[in-house]
Amino acid sequence: MAHTIPLSWYLAISAALFAMGALGVLIRRNPLIIFMSVELMLNAANLAFVAFARSFGVLTGQIFVFFVMTVSAAEVAVGLALIIIIFRNKHSIDVDLMNSLKG
Amino acid sequence: MNLTLILFIVLAAVAVASAIGLLVSRNTVYAALFLVLNFATVAVFYLLLGAPFIALAQVTIYAGAIMVLFLFVIMLLGADKLPRGQVLPWQRPMAIVLAAVLLAEAGLLLFQRLKLTAGLANPEASVNTTQALQTLGLALFSQYLLPFEVTSVLLLVAMVGVIVLTKKEKGEPG
Numbered sequence: 314m315a316h317t318i319p320l321s322w323y324l325a326i327s328a329a330l331f332a333m334g335a336l337g338v339l340i341r342r343n344p345l346i347i348f349m350s351v352e353l354m355l356n357a358a359n360l361a362f363v364a365f366a367r368s369f370g371v372l373t374g375q376i377f378v379f380f381v382m383t384v385s386a387a388e389v390a391v392g393l394a395l396i397i398i399i400f401r402n403k404h405s406i407d408v409d410l411m412n413s414l415k416g
Numbered sequence: 417m418n419l420t421l422i423l424f425i426v427l428a429a430v431a432v433a434s435a436i437g438l439l440v441s442r443n444t445v446y447a448a449l450f451l452v453l454n455f456a457t458v459a460v461f462y463l464l465l466g467a468p469f470i471a472l473a474q475v476t477i478y479a480g481a482i483m484v485l486f487l488f489v490i491m492l493l494g495a496d497k498l499p500r501g502q503v504l505p506w507q508r509p510m511a512i513v514l515a516a517v518l519l520a521e522a523g524l525l526l527f528q529r530l531k532l533t534a535g536l537a538n539p540e541a542s543v544n545t546t547q548a549l550q551t552l553g554l555a556l557f558s559q560y561l562l563p564f565e566v567t568s569v570l571l572l573v574a575m576v577g578v579i580v581l582t583k584k585e586k587g588e589p590g
Contacts, residue, residue: 322424323465328522332518335514336511349447353435353438372548372551382473386482387570387571390574390575396489406493
């Protein structure tokens, strides 16, 4: 199957998804949804990496995407653990209540 | 209009629509399911770009492991029906303006810089998938062996950290 989609289209999709992730971080106040928006932004960056890797004919971009996925898995695990601890202490997870470092 | 183009347009529409769904849905579980849909469409984008390993890793790691973790926490906390707090009046318009500025900047950069490189979109007509997989594996285990091993240490640290963080002290109530 011949590949005919220009690189800039993939980059446009990537930019749109990234902007929506940023918007989600800004407008939502549920930390779980803020986390999901961060994942959306990481995913948009990954898409740009793979598109550039294809365009330049090198594999380095794909390898970097693999590492980004690993790091984001670790980040999600730690972040969700923190959310659980905050819920245990404050019995709520509204981001407005997380204004002090002391539990 | 060939098949790839139609597929691309449909996938792009689904990806953008599911991202909007993530932003507007009130129920956290629905938001998580919209995100799974988005990850799946991005995985098909990877397949279109000739990266089958990344596409399958996307499905297993993101749509599988990470989203299961998310859903587990949502249901553990009962966070799908949180009470709505009061909203700052200027927060939403401000956020929309900022996101629009970000998108405009990205678009401007894209179309300024890509005028030079728009022609080189695809140097090789088609990639031999098996050979590409072989090259990827060899590169991962030779040239990038040290970062690969470091990620395993990173995952171990994250795992130990999560266990320590969520462990209850002895005698601490519920």
